[in-house]
Amino acid sequence: MIPKLFGKWDFSEVSVRDPGLKRYICLRPKIFPYSAGRHEAKPFGKSYVLIVERLANMLMRPGRQGGKKTRAINIVRQSFEIIHAKTGQNPIQVLVQAIEHSAPREETTRVAYGGIVYRVSVDVSPSRRVDLALRFLAEGARTRNKNSSKPIEESLAEELLAAASGDSRSYAVGKRDEIERIALASR
Numbered sequence: 001m002i003p004k005l006f007g008k009w010d011f012s013e014v015s016v017r018d019p020g021l022k023r024y025i026c027l028r029p030k031i032f033p034y035s036a037g038r039h040e041a042k043p044f045g046k047s048y049v050l051i052v053e054r055l056a057n058m059l060m061r062p063g064r065q066g067g068k069k070t071r072a073i074n075i076v077r078q079s080f081e082i083i084h085a086k087t088g089q090n091p092i093q094v095l096v097q098a099i100e101h102s103a104p105r106e107e108t109t110r111v112a113y114g115g116i117v118y119r120v121s122v123d124v125s126p127s128r129r130v131d132l133a134l135r136f137l138a139e140g141a142r143t144r145n146k147n148s149s150k151p152i153e154e155s156l157a158e159e160l161l162a163a164a165s166g167d168s169r170s171y172a173v174g175k176r177d178e179i180e181r182i183a184l185a186s187r
Helices: 051-059 069-087 091-102 126-146 152-164 171-185
Strands: 106-113 116-123
Touching: 051 069, 051 091, 051 126, 069 091, 069 152, 091 126, 091 152, 091 171, 106 171, 116 171, 126 152, 126 171, 152 171
Parallel strands: none
Antiparallel strands: 106 116
């Protein structure tokens, strides 16, 4: 029997369409997304951590959820239930689509040449693309929740649904578009 996430959602029907991100989005079946940091000693170890756990880790930024992993995992679980109730889709697939749509392909870096500093457009590695997408999704949930009476679970569910559909009203998709626009201007 293949384990299901939180006993509800199956990993076998989830697919990653972006071939560059396929290796860095871990979809190994687990019941509970908790690795206890066993990936830290390995190079590129975070690519072996379940993508749901990585989202929960991004939610644990300084503030109300800082360092409270069980609370962050419960936020993700409840937002997945909201997504499933609204769309009827597998929420893990919605998360993967949101990452694919909010991961920037190109960004800028600073180059100093002869005392002059200017920006140069560079391609983004797949590992960094996943990291940035998860960061943007978590920031988007926090900014949607900042001046609202809604709980953070609803804000995260709305952000994931908007990013999965590629909607420009999503914070994560907007940040990706902004980064890529700046990179295009500095070619």
